[in-house]
Amino acid sequence: MNKLILGRYFPGNSLIHHLDPRAKLVAAIAFILIAFLAGNVPGLVLLWLFTFLAMALSGVGFRIYLRGVRPLIWLILFTVLLQILFISGGRTYVEWGPFTVSSFGIETAVFIFSRFVTIIFFTTVVTLTTRPVDLTDGLTFLMRPLRLFHVPVDELSMMVSIALRFIPNLLDETQKIMDAQRARGAVFGEGSLFHQMKVLVPIFLPLFASSLNRGEELANVMDVRGYRAEARRSSFRQLHWRGRDTISMLALLALAAGLAALNLLA
Amino acid sequence: MEIKLSGVTADYQIGPIRSPLVLDHINLTVASGSFTAVVGPTGAGKSSLMKVLNGLILPEEGQAVIGQLVVRKGADKKTLKAVRKRVGLVFQFPESQIFAETVEKDICFGPLNFGATAEEACTIAADVIGQVGLDRTFLSKSPFSLSGGQKRRVAIAGILACRPDILLLDEPCAGLDPDGQSEILNLLTRWNRDYGMTIVLVTHDMDRVARYAQQAVVLVKGKIVFHDSVRRLFTDPARLKDWDLDLPEARRFQLKLEKHSGVALPGVCLTEEELAEALIKVGRV
């Protein structure tokens, strides 16, 4: 559990740390779309270079990023394997029953793998360099237009902030309760699937009970301090869009343009 | 059952952040049947020490020997389970571990894990509920309907039910009213005296240390700086200040009195009773 890198913030002082969270959010979403623009080998190389540049600029070690990929590695390998075994076309290397290994399949696999991994790396750059509260602020700002459709954007963002705020507590508490049950002889992660699920009950029930209690306490405290859901709220942390944010957007635009151009040239 | 730590170090690792040497080359022997208090400032590593003794954290270096069992880096699961059977650990706020719909089922959880049959577990539950000073009618109640002090005792019963030889308690009195605190400590004293259970108690409350414990261990920044009888611990007030520890009321009174009156009382007074006795003795002279 402690190895999970997803959604963890790494304090730092890099260029990317100082970008506006809105810029980083837009970049992450845009990058996911742009990754699918890479349609040939030079395009893939460009995509990888851009990703590595972002990773280098973030000042977070490469090993940390690899750890971010690790939980998804089986999913990635499975997808890649599917491509290799089931797509035929081009030159065929091996044929065995329903399986074919062909140049076309391998090529598709390389593309899928690259898109998968660059997208994970790039979004990890964003989550590693942005504090959760800043991410929520950015998200709230980007969702503002939805107010027109009566979406309760501020309440949603409050909910997300609270949820993010309590994740560390929840993890601590899970660890504590697991330790306590282990001390009473419980063994986790062994035996049949049914057994493994059964031993989770002594963890989740106390966890639910304490979360409900905490929720109630928090609601009371918010009430006492005068929180009202319908009130228009100002923000303590102000977001500032700077020149470097514009530049980062332009860099993404350049990447998109570059990939499109490579597609046309080929 | 004896506990013997030699050169034990322990670290925590959360993601990339490492807290090194939470325990720093600990050498410690806790005699069988003793009642030992572990004290020290917050963050000294007291809770971590308890977890090592229970095999929940494995030593990075060195080893902990509990009876015949050896806990060291890479210890196998069978050993660890055997250790946890012999060593009961009551966590801070242990009521957060209660999960079953009746007190009885919750108490049975430990024994069942350690291989007791359902029948045996029920017999044990009926037995330990009395040991923690509650009557058998509690067995069929929902644990969530109990008061704070009762819940705490049910949680402790859940550990006792595993029939440990050594009982470790991490701040078992935190958050209870004074009566509830005394009750728990009186129970511990009784188990120690009557069943020869080895007890290791982590606490902040020096009055309780003075009254209940025989041996004291002072832990500062992961190192053991003192391990001797409780009376020796409270002899030198200057040293305690260095370790950020208080004096028990009676001893503080004694020192103040000695300073102001110039009369030295015989011995180190740990409790009000001892203080009263010493005062009477001096008065007669």
Ligand SMILES: Nc1ncnc2c1ncn2[C@@H]1O[C@H](COP(=O)(O)OP(=O)(O)O)[C@@H](O)[C@H]1O
């Ligand atoms: N689960 C944990 N993960 C990381 N560090 C921890 C954890 N628990 C304790 N620590 C660190 O270990 C040190 C000792 O903690 P602890 O054993 O809880 O001390 P004490 O019980 O004496 O207050 C502290 O510096 C604390 O920050």
Ligand SMILES: [Mg+2]
């Ligand atoms: Mg502690």
